[in-house]
Structures are given as C-alpha cells and as structure tokens.
Amino acid sequence: MPATVAITLSVNGIQHEITVEPRWLLVDVIREHLGLTGTHVGCEHGVCGTCTVLMDGQSVRSCLTLAATADGSSIFTVEGLAGGDGLHPLQEAFREAQGLQCGFCTPGMLMLAHELLRENPSPSEQEIREAISANLCRCTGYQGIVEAIRLAAARPSAARGDQRHAFR
C-alpha cells in the first residue's frame, strides 16, 4: 500500500492537488498545507466545533474528517466569506451585534450561521440556539452570536448567503 494518497480539494473555489498521508485530518491539511489558518483546532474529538467548515455545502467537523475522505469535495472556510471589498454581510452583522470576543470560535460559528440562513432565512431564537449549540463558545455566553444571526437574517443580502462560491 502507498504511504501517501493524492487528493484533489476545491477550497473556496480554488482547486488544490495535494499528496497526503491517509491519517492526516482535513483540519490539519487546510491549516498547514493550504495555509488557511482561519479554521481552528480546539478539541480534536468533535465537541467544540472550532474546526467547522462546509463540505459540499454541509457543516462538518474537519477534525473528524480525513483529508483523504474529502478527496473530490468542495470545501468552504471562513476565508471564503470576506471578499476584496471588505467583510461579508454576515461578518458585519457579527461585528455590529458583538457576536465575538476572542475570535477563536468565530470562524466555526460563521460557517454554522451561513448554513442556517441559507436553509432557514428567518430562524426563530430557538432555531438559532439549536443550530449554534453544535459549537462551543467560552467568551460570549452566546447571546451576542444569536443577536448577530438575527441581525443578519433581517438583512436580505446576508440571508441569501454568498453566491460567490456555489456548492451543492
């Protein structure tokens, strides 16, 4: 058996061909090999969600995904949100509502929020809390994050999500 595997990952719309050890976690490949350090490592056993990315449009814990399994997938990370002209409306809403303090959980929370608003453009407070309860925040007590998502939902451009990186 080969000690490495050649894989293709589309990350934020850019194709990457990389050679990985089968045991390498997707989060490590994103951070170390693609230099996208916005996705964070928090627990490596699937509880904290700081490693959350969108894989083929769905939120997943990249610490519980082998990069090799992700071969051929389309990955969306926090770096895909902001464009050259500034922050994404979702990020602006987080800023306005102070949905962050230390910022470590923030990329993962943005991924969940992005997915939620795409599927449910007008979520209730309970639906927001249920969605973000997949990830931990140790700083905000969550209310700022809930308010940020509500604020983003009230703004149609954010609610429809960023169309720049279409994924299925």
Place this chain on the structure above:
Amino acid sequence: MKPPRFEYLAPRALDEALGALAMHGDRAKILAGGQSLIPLLNFRLAHPDVVVDINRVGELAYVREADGDVAIGALTRQHAVERSDVVRSRVPLLAEACRFIGHAPIRHRGTVGGNLAHADPASELPAVMVALEAQLTLARAGAARTLPADRFFVGPLATAVAPGELLIDIRVPRASPRTGSAFVEMARRAGDFALVGVAAVIALDGAGRCEWARVALCGVGGTPIRARTAEEALMGQSPAGAALDEAANRAAAATSPPSDVHASAAFRRKLARHFTREAIRIAAERAGRS
C-alpha cells in the same frame, strides 16, 4: 491528538469493499461517517492496521419502501434519514431519535450503519432498531445473512459483525395503524450521549387498551435493553395508572446500568423508570390520535 498510521483503502463499489475486507479480516476497520471512529483514532484508542473507507460506495446510501417495510442503506447519513419524507411518515420513531444524535454537523457525516456497527451502549439508534425489531443484513464476499436487531448487539462496542463482513442494509417495519411511538432521553447537555434513552411503540385496540408494546432502552446496559417484562405489564391494559407504573418499574429492574462521572448506576435506574413512563405515555397518546 493525531491518528496513528494505517494502510488506507477507498473502494468505489460494494464488491470491492467486500474484497478488501475479505483480504484483511480483523486487521481492518471500516470508516463510514467517522464520527465515532476518528475520535478513537485521535485519542489513539484504536490502532487498526487497515482502514477501509467506504464513503465512495454510493450504492449503500438509500431510503426506500420495500414490501411494506422501509429499507435503509447502511451508508445513509443520519441527517438524510432524519429529513426523509418516507422515514418521517412511515417510521416516525427513527426520525425522532435521529434528532438526538449529537448535532447537525455530526449527523451530516454520521451514517445509520456506522452508528449501529459501533454499538455504543448510549447510542439511540441501536435501541430504536431493537424496539422496531429491525432486520440487519450483513454481507461478505459471496454471501450475506440477515439477523434481527436483538442478535446484532452483543456487548458494549461489540456486534455480531464478523471479520470480513459489512453491514449493508437495515429493514424496519412501517408503523401500523393505531400505533404511536416516542423516543425520549436525558443527556447532560443538548446533543450529548444519553444517560438514559427510551424508545417505545404502543399499539392500542378500539377501547384504548394496549394490544402490544415494544420498549427498548439505551444507556443502561452493555447493549440496548428490550424491556419485555415491561411490555407484558401493559398488555390488555390502558397504558396509564398502575399498569404504567408497573411497566416503568419493570423496565428499570431490567437494566444493568454503568456508573460514570455523569451518573451512577442507581441514578440511571431511577431515570430509566422516569423516562420509560414518559415514552410510553407519549407513544400511547400518539396512538390514540392516529
């Protein structure tokens, strides 16, 4: 917390997967959703020589009606099962239980087959399969066998899956008229493993008495506990009052719960009684309305 080294195979079809498993036998571990296996690898609690990644065996992901039953491919993601119109209308107990499995990101990857094959005693789906008397099909190169759920789970993290075998299909009966089902659980936090979970299916006759019942619990033994003595207490009775109390007591007595930092065995037994009542009560209510 990084996985140890392993050989890696990623078959693209079922026969290729079965061939790999035949070749490597007990040196191989199957990787489906990874939500159970990869934490074990990251903690280095598992050291498989070979990992057979079956995520590309698309033919194993399906939900379909088959002769009045619902057939679910082992690779079907829990999220897909939860959202499936067929499952929601035909096997509501399964859809309901799926919502308790972790959180959405976990259910996006976790599979029904992977969850059952992992057989964590606190997992919801094994108890649901036992309550539904599901039939599980195991395939190996050149052969297959089907066994009922209560013979599939043999111990904590242990199933009847032999080296070289792969769970491929789960068949559950569709809910019959005048039945109701319920899944309830208590966990320390939303999305955590259940301290105790109860799956109940109740069938009522025209007079509101219990015609038959299925009650299975998770988190209170090495495998799901089918509380047959509890079911017997309900037979021919209205599932309320003394009959309900007796059923709950018998279910609790049938458990052999673990003790851990979250709950002692005695506390789990108490909770088993409480939530068995809850599950039967709700299932009966739903049966009455169906």
Place this chain on the structure above:
Amino acid sequence: MPSVERQWIGKDVPRLEDPKLLAGRATYTDDVKLPGMLHAAVLRSPHPHARIVRIDTTRARALPGVYAVVTGEDAKALTNPLPAFCAEPVVQYALAVDKVRFVGEAVAAVAAVDRYTAEDAAALIDVEYDVLPAVADPAAALAAGAPKIHETLPSNLVFEKTLSFGDVAGDFGSADRVIRRRLRWHRASAQPLETAGAVCRFDPVSQRMDVWSNTNMINYVGWLIAGALKVPASKLNIVPMYVGGSFGSKHVLGKVIGIAGMLAKRTGRPVKFMEDRVDNLLASENLACDRTYDAELAVTRDGVFKSIRVRVVDDYGAYFQFGHGTHGNALAQVTGPYRMASFEYAVQCVLTNKCQQGVFRGAGSDAGNFCLERLVDAAAQELGIDPVEIRRRNFIASDRFPFKTPCGNVYDSGNYPAVLDRALDMAGYADLRRMQAEARQQGRYIGIGLATAQQRSVYGPTEFWFWYDQPGLTTAPESVGLSLGPTGEFVVTMFSPFWGNSPETVVAQTVAEEFGVDPSSITVTYEDSQHALPGAGPGGSRMTVMLTGAVVGAAKKLKDKLARIAAHQLEAAPEDIAFADGKAMVRGAPDKAMTYTDLGLKAYWFKLDLPAGMESGLEARHTYDHPYLTKPSADRKDLGAFYPMMGHGAHIPVVEVEPATGRVRFLRYIAVHDVGTIVNPKSLRGQIMGGIAQGIGMALYEESAYDAEAQPLTGSFMDYLLPTAQEVPAFEIGHVETPSPFTEYGVKGGGEGGRMIAPAAIASAIEDALAPLGVRVDEVPLTPERLVALVDAARP
C-alpha cells in the same frame, strides 16, 4: 445614568479587534510557522504518584522524522525550575524530575517533523515507574502517615494561617444567633477554546531565545521565564499573540514554554508545542479553587450581620505554583457589600496528587461570594426575614464611600440599594413571586434566586504575599506608547496581549476622547518584550482601568508637547490650547488652530519651527501604576488597600427544577452590574454575559473530577461539560454607574463579575425552587444526580 456625557467613552464603538478576527486573519500561537520549525508532543504520566525509575528513549529517537527526545534529566540540564509565586520550596520543572505527582504530568517530550510523528515517537518511549500510594483528597493528604508529595516539605499541608480583623470573638459573643453552613465548591477548569502553546527559537551563538506564545505577564515576569529557560533576561524576546481566551489559565505558561524551549535548545531548530485538549484538561497550569468551607455568620435577631468566620480547606493539587493568592484575592471582599466590622479567615492549603490550581475568572472571590451569599440566604431563612429585605438592612450605605473594610481593603464607590432596586424592577419581582405561587399550586418547582455580591477589580500584587510575614512585590503596572505621526495619525503601542477582552478598543476610545478624533482612525500595535515597557497584562479585571490610566498619562505628555508647539505657532500660551475635533486650538478663538496633521508635519520635519530646545518627533510612553495600593502593616492587622476598585452586582435567576430528574432550566436571568464609568457598553455586556455563562457552567455542569485513586475522570470535552447555547438563557442586563474616585474617567473593571456572582445566585434559585421540600443547596456544581439526592434526602 452616566453623570458625565462624553464623546467616545461610554459609547458602543465597534471593536477595533473584530475585522481580522471575523476574517480568520488574526495570528494565534498555532498559526505561527517558522522555517525549519519542528513540532512537539508530550508523554504524560498514567500514575498519580510514582518514582521514575528509568526512561528508555531509544526506540523513539530512532523513528524517522524525530529530532530530539527530552526527559526530566534534560529539564534539569537545560532549564531551571518554573517560576513560582509561593515562598514554600515546592519545585516544579516543565518535565517531571525523579517523580511524577499527578496523572498527566509531563514525563518526556519529542520534537519531530510534524505532530503526527511526534506522537508516534512519544508512544515508543518506555518508562518504568515505581508506583507510590496516591493522595486523592485533603483528608487523605492530612492523615497521619500520608504519603508525602514533596520531600522538600514537612507535610502535605503546604500552608496554613488564620487572619483575624476586628473583634471577632466579641461580635460572635454578642450575636443573637450564629448561622452555620458547610459548603463545597468543586474544582473547575478555565478551558478556553484555544489551548496553551509556545513556539521557541534558540540561537546558541548569541544565547537569544525568541518565544511566540499565548502567555501573559510577558513584561511583568518575563525575566522569571528567562531564568527558567536558563537564558539571560535581556536575551529573551517574547512576542505577544492573539489569544483565544484565557480566563486566567494563561498567566505564566512556564510548562509549554519550558518544553518548547528545551527542545529548541536541544535541536537548534524552532519548536512549536501546542497543548492538545487532553494536555490542557489533564495538565493545565490553572485549575480553579477546590474548597470546603465551614463558615459562620453572626447575626442579630433583626437580621443585622455582625461578623463572619470562614474556615476553608483548599485542595491545591500537586504543586503550589501560584501560591495562596486566591485566598488573598478572597480577602478583598469577605464581608461583601455588608457593614460587618470584623471577620476571621482561616485557610489550609493542602497538596494532593492532582493537577495544580492556578486562577480561573473570579480567582477565589467567586467561591468567597458563594460562601457569603449562602450564609445570607440561610440567615434570611432561619430568622424568617425576606431575603431582599435582609440584604437591604445590611448594605453599606451609598454615602459611606470610600469604605474601609475590616481587613483594610477599601471599597472605592458603590450604591448597592440602587443596583438591587434596578434588578428587582427589571425582574418584575412581585409578579415573579405571584407567578411562583401559582406554579407551586400546579406542582411545578420554580425558584427565584438572588445574590448581591462584590466584584473587585485591579489586583494589588500584595495579595500574593500578605499571608506571609516577609514582604514581596508591590508593582503591578501597565504601559502604553502613544505617537502622532507626520500624517496626523495616532498609533498606540501595547505591551500586553489580547485575551478576548477589548484592549485595542479601550485604548482607541480613550485616545479619541482625549484628542477629539474618531476611534476608528487610531492604529493599535503590540510590541515584543525586548522593546517593551512594563505591564502585568489582563487578569483581575484590571485592563480597562490600567489602559485608560496609561493612555491618559501618555496623552498628557503628548498634549504638553503639542500645546507648546501649537502655542509657539499660534502665538498663544500653552495653557490656552485645547484639543477637540481633530485639532489643537486656542480656547475662545477656534479659527486659531492646527490640525493633528499640521502638528505632525511640523514636529517631524520642521525642527527650526519648534520651540527652542524641543526634540523633534511626537511620541510619549507612560507606565501607569496601580492607582491605589498601600502596604499591609507589619502585624497584618491592616492589609492596606489592595483591590479597591470595587464593583458590585445583583443577579436574579428564575429557574424551573424537575425534582425527579434533577434537570434545571432557566426561565429568565436578570443581572445588574455597577462597574463604575462604562467605556464600551456592548463590550461590557458581552463580558458580563460570557461570565454568567461560565457561572452557569460552575453551578450546574463543570467539574474537573478525580476518582478515589486520583485518576482524572474528565479527560475530554465529553466529560468536562462546557455549556452550549441551549444550556444558557437569554440574559437581561442592566447597569448602574458609580464612578471610582481613584481612576481615570472613574472606570472600574467588570470582566469577572458574571462568573463571580452567578453560582451564588443560581444556588439561591434552586434552593428557592425546592423550598417546599426543605432542600438546602450547599454545593456546586449541582449535577442532576446531586440534586436528586438532596431531594430524596429531604423527603420524609
């Protein structure tokens, strides 16, 4: 509410920190990548107490990709013991030397091409242990013949002392009643989402060590870290990183820096060691108080509190690195917001075979508040006095400030009745009681809790040592650099790291206020330790006070110079120059003005237009020392002012309890805080809510638990339970502002109050819910099992 209307202080200025954090572009320690960098992994002890007989690293060193393997022998050669804030001879190296003293203690470390390989190698290290009997709790630690955890100490009772203030015996003797409670506050862990870590790079020729780390106190005890690394202090450079939360757990990261540092020395390459989550849960520098209180409150029959006696046993784990500072901390506010004239505090610090304590948000005053407020509720209950009324009766009146407490600490300002009134009003307290009565009729158990408690801010370093007879350090500063460039842009330089508080925003708002510019126009930078001024960094809710003070100090210096330049240019007197609207102007003649751009250009490029003898350029640095710190008396009857910026809060949680299962859910949570002049309301609100969420964790979910053999039971996030958004309610937050007379703008710190007050309030609410069953809540966390046990025990 605010008595002074200001332009920028007090406004919801958007945080300067946020854009890069939101974009995922902030550099945290694990994001650091240096050429040739290696990665470390650590092998940890599986035994709570054992002699290390032999370590064989042959197989590990032979693994391809491994550059070095180090053990305690290397730690002794390459490093010195870690800095400790205690006087007792408790020696700790970054790797265990000769003995391991808790499960998870680091025994060996590997540097390899990547973390995967380093972990492979760690698994190949063979350690032979001679297992010793372990000490799992204070009772076992103090028992006759108990195994000694440190041979350098006479016993496992590492420290014991009683301090007494006022006439305790007299006040207890003349009391009508003594309220007694035994209370248990279990060990929790700060668990920020980012673990501790360091990248070290060592140059053997120059002996220079560069460190990138999420440690704090870079410019306070950097020289102690240098000593531990065995490099000259002037050759140590520490680069402050963005920190993904600390809550006290990253004050002095001697262990991760020591491990990365010794591997850097050994390999000649940069080495990164990031704790993984298991490393952090097992061996974090900073677990929190683990206390059993036997406490007594002396009261009159009218419910007046006369005195309090606290006896506390604290399980410190295997090392004493941060000393008994959390008891010094608690002394700041033992009598709370109440008028008592005396108190006694007896502490026993005990060592056991567990990971050591440090500090976690609240740092000892959280447990102290719990102790006091449980006694207050008990007094209300035993005397038959309403719990709101009994507090009012005892509050220090709002005209009594600055108020000197029995031990000498001062409360600078406060208005406790106003805070309580506001909380009751927001809660609709009378309606809540009516709702509760109706719910009780329906067989529901709804509780309304109350805690009125102090939240001290800006620690004085005397609290680390006034329990000893020998004196210690008395400096706890914070500095900033402030420059105005030739293009009229302000730049602030900071010398302490960002923890998730809002230091950049605080300094920008202060500069904006001082100079009349928009805060978003200000640039904030951080400086490495080699070029830095002193700063103790975040902790003890000090940064808002210390940074505003430092900025005001630097601004004064800069304004002096700007005023003289402008006066010289505009032919006015320097004292007639005012600063507003982006310019320096002559008071009363606003058209006689120079913009900051004019001034910048002038100062940097037109030396001959400056007043004679003036240096060109526009830069000021200021070190702001603790604004009100006084020495303890030699006899320790007066500890001086050491934590005088005293905030206060009232929390009213409303809960529903399910006695059959022990589940607790929040119906509402009202909290009113007074932390002096508020700099940024949204930012403060965020700190309060985050703190309350951690308080909810402490009250219901979080325990760093060990079994009877001192084996850890909570070694993953599946067992150490941080609350999610479904366990934490929406909060209703209110504010009262009583400015401090001792600080710039009257600010106080408010970062810890949420966690310092919530556990007491939640215990109060659960006890209130179960009052019909006669249950008393004396322990946190109150897990479902513990709660059900209380209910069962109370049933006839």
